[in-house]
Amino acid sequence: MFRRPVTDTSTTMDCARADDIEAVADLTGLIGETPLVSLRTLIVQPDVACYGKVEYFNPSGSVKDRIAVALLDDAERRGLLAPGATVIEPSSGNTGTALAMACAIRSYTCVIVTPEKTSAEKVATMRAYGAQVVVAPNVAREDPRHYTRVAARLAAETPGAYMPDQYSNPVNALACRQIGREIWRQTRGRVTHVVAGLGTGGTACGIAAALKGEDPAITVVGVEPGGSIYGGGEPRPFAIEGIGRHYIPESLDLSLIDTIENVEDDEAFAMTRRVAREAGLLIGGSSGAALVASARVARRARPGSVVVAMLPDSGRAYLSKIFAGPPA
Numbered sequence: 001m002f003r004r005p006v007t008d009t010s011t012t013m014d015c016a017r018a019d020d021i022e023a024v025a026d027l028t029g030l031i032g033e034t035p036l037v038s039l040r041t042l043i044v045q046p047d048v049a050c051y052g053k054v055e056y057f058n059p060s061g062s063v064k065d066r067i068a069v070a071l072l073d074d075a076e077r078r079g080l081l082a083p084g085a086t087v088i089e090p091s092s093g094n095t096g097t098a099l100a101m102a103c104a105i106r107s108y109t110c111v112i113v114t115p116e117k118t119s120a121e122k123v124a125t126m127r128a129y130g131a132q133v134v135v136a137p138n139v140a141r142e143d144p145r146h147y148t149r150v151a152a153r154l155a156a157e158t159p160g161a162y163m164p165d166q167y168s169n170p171v172n173a174l175a176c177r178q179i180g181r182e183i184w185r186q187t188r189g190r191v192t193h194v195v196a197g198l199g200t201g202g203t204a205c206g207i208a209a210a211l212k213g214e215d216p217a218i219t220v221v222g223v224e225p226g227g228s229i230y231g232g233g234e235p236r237p238f239a240i241e242g243i244g245r246h247y248i249p250e251s252l253d254l255s256l257i258d259t260i261e262n263v264e265d266d267e268a269f270a271m272t273r274r275v276a277r278e279a280g281l282l283i284g285g286s287s288g289a290a291l292v293a294s295a296r297v298a299r300r301a302r303p304g305s306v307v308v309a310m311l312p313d314s315g316r317a318y319l320s321k322i323f324a325g326p327p328a
């Protein structure tokens, strides 16, 4: 068992022995402490051990539950969110889903602006949690119709609205330090490499800050799609969601990332489909990209290395996009 429900003492004791009931006050109490799964059947490299950190175990289904709650807690502490306020955020879908869940629990109105390429499943999920979803066209960031600009405009126009802005908010990477601490503990301090997709960069930078504090020799490998420019490549369109951009967000501190691997859409999606069939691990496209990059890292690594791949979300969010049609 990697999670243990805690006794809920927050509700009124209106029945006998209510304090004996094993329950959480709400599902945000189950965020984090996600499992590591061995990848030994998928990445076969003598004397190198590979593991995946399966973030779809978080309550709304992705790594972004960790930051959503931290962003709301921070805003509440700073008095930026009055009861019933509106939270507005640009998101490629997972932060939006996590915020939609957390806002439902805390009774905030939630508005998410997402780019057109976001999967239909993610848009439907955000709406199911009660969020209003604005779909913005896939245009350059300079264009006022870009999802980040639409969100900023809506936040400025809506009285009492707050935009956490994961792309510039330091709380994003700070909240992700916990993932590094979990990896350190779960690998008994033997981790040598972490491979993580780069979107806002919060996940990779938070992990890097935590792990390099334990052992500066740990290598953090960032992963971006071919066509993203973080590693210096030329911009072109790509289909993988959540990672890569045509600009470097403020939240991405490249000085914490040791190397960057580029993975093309087709190799990421082929890997994503393969691991579902061969290992029963139903993950999203950015997770598939992290596994392609991890296989490269494992090939180059010294004997005795321990490689951990971040697997940010579930394939259920991409059934119509990655898994439709006969197996490739």
Ligand SMILES: Cc1ncc(COP(=O)(O)O)c(C=O)c1O
Pocket (backbone or CB within 6 Å): 064, 092, 093, 094, 095, 197, 198, 199, 200, 201, 202, 203, 204, 241, 242, 243, 284, 286, 287, 312, 313
């Ligand atoms: C599916 C998926 N993978 C990876 C990432 C990258 O995480 P980060 O923004 O922390 O770099 C995201 C971010 O939204 C995502 O949605």
